[in-house]
Amino acid sequence: MEKLSNPQVTIETIKKYNFAFQKKFGQNFLIDEHVLHKIIAAAGVTKEDVVLEIGPGFGTMTQYLAEAAKEVIAVEIDKTLIPILQETLADYDNVTLINEDILKVDIAALVEEKNGGRPIKVVANLPYYITTPIIMGLFESHVPLDNITVMVQKEVALRMQAEPGTKDYGALSLAVQFYAEPYIAANVPPNCFIPRPNVGSAVIRLNRWQNPPVEVKDEKFLFSLIRASFNQRRKTLQNSLVNGGIPVTKEQVVEALERLSLSPTIRGEALTLEQFAALSDILVEMR
Numbered sequence: 366m367e368k369l370s371n372p373q374v375t376i377e378t379i380k381k382y383n384f385a386f387q388k389k390f391g392q393n394f395l396i397d398e399h400v401l402h403k404i405i406a407a408a409g410v411t412k413e414d415v416v417l418e419i420g421p422g423f424g425t426m427t428q429y430l431a432e433a434a435k436e437v438i439a440v441e442i443d444k445t446l447i448p449i450l451q452e453t454l455a456d457y458d459n460v461t462l463i464n465e466d467i468l469k470v471d472i473a474a475l476v477e478e479k480n481g482g483r484p485i486k487v488v489a490n491l492p493y494y495i496t497t498p499i500i501m502g503l504f505e506s507h508v509p510l511d512n513i514t515v516m517v518q519k520e521v522a523l524r525m526q527a528e529p530g531t532k533d534y535g536a537l538s539l540a541v542q543f544y545a546e547p548y549i550a551a552n553v554p555p556n557c558f559i560p561r562p563n564v565g566s567a568v569i570r571l572n573r574w575q576n577p578p579v580e581v582k583d584e585k586f587l588f589s590l591i592r593a594s595f596n597q598r599r600k601t602l603q604n605s606l607v608n609g610g611i612p613v614t615k616e617q618v619v620e621a622l623e624r625l626s627l628s629p630t631i632r633g634e635a636l637t638l639e640q641f642a643a644l645s646d647i648l649v650e651m652r
């Protein structure tokens with residue numbers, strides 16, 4: 366069977382099933398073979414790998430993953446896609462289809478069952494409306510992961526990869542970089558999808574750190590500190606923290622900054638992950 370990456374095959378499938386794209390599910394299907402090869406290569410998928418695909422759609426990328434990987438687990442929320450997937454993936458005996466909302470799946474249990482708890486790879490053309498909850502959910506629930514290689518909105522990819530002092534740097538950069546090393550593998554224009562999204566896209570690979578770059582006394586506190594620091598970007602760090610509901614006084618923040626040789630008027634966007642971690646530990650001690 367000719368692959369769905371051939372736009373004509375995708376168009377025929379839409380007609381055959383009278384398929385109506387659902388905006389609420391972020392449905393923009395890939396129709397570019399070159400991009401699909403790039404994603405599989407960027408993820409480094411081999412015949413040893415169990416791959417989790419989030420949102421297979423018509424199964425366009427699943428066809429490539431099934432050929433490259435040992436096993437593919439594909440989780441799709443839209444039940445109208447299941448009979449279509451059963452047809453488009455009929456030639457592959459190494460794909461397990463699950464009709465479920467990925468945010469409700471116990472992925473750690475799935476990895477235990479399918480790969481004996483060994484790290485899997487996550488590869489997806491993500492539904493953009495839930496990019497952050499999906500990625501942070503995978504990291505925070507400590508699912509055994511090798512890497513996550515995903516298509517996301519270009520602007521989000523830039524934020525994930527951003528460095529201190531740049532306009533894209535913020536809470537998302539720090540949250541992602543706490544768990545993984547990001548690398549943008551490709552930029553993808555709207556004409557590679559059907560229907561075309563209104564935004565540019567990018568493929569980003571997030572390599573899970575084997576050893577975390579920082580260790581802190583209280584991870585939850587570190588993340589609330591980071592969120593509060595970027596809630597009001599124009600304010601100084603001490604104002605953002607005190608007004609942002611962090612249980613510390615202005616004097617404590619100033620003293621902590623002084624201990625780190627940082628200016629009392631510094632803004633959150635200037636601090637590295639290491640500096641946020643050090644600040645977090647000092648404030649935890651002072652509480």
Ligand code: SAM
Pocket residue numbers: 390391392393394395419420421422423424425426440441442443465466467468489490491492493495
């Ligand atoms: N992988 C396909 C491709 O590249 O052509 C489709 C990608 S499309 C951007 C996103 C897919 O995710 C859609 O099939 C959509 O129905 C599915 N999806 C949306 N929300 C989901 C959720 N919460 N859980 C699982 N799948 C979801």
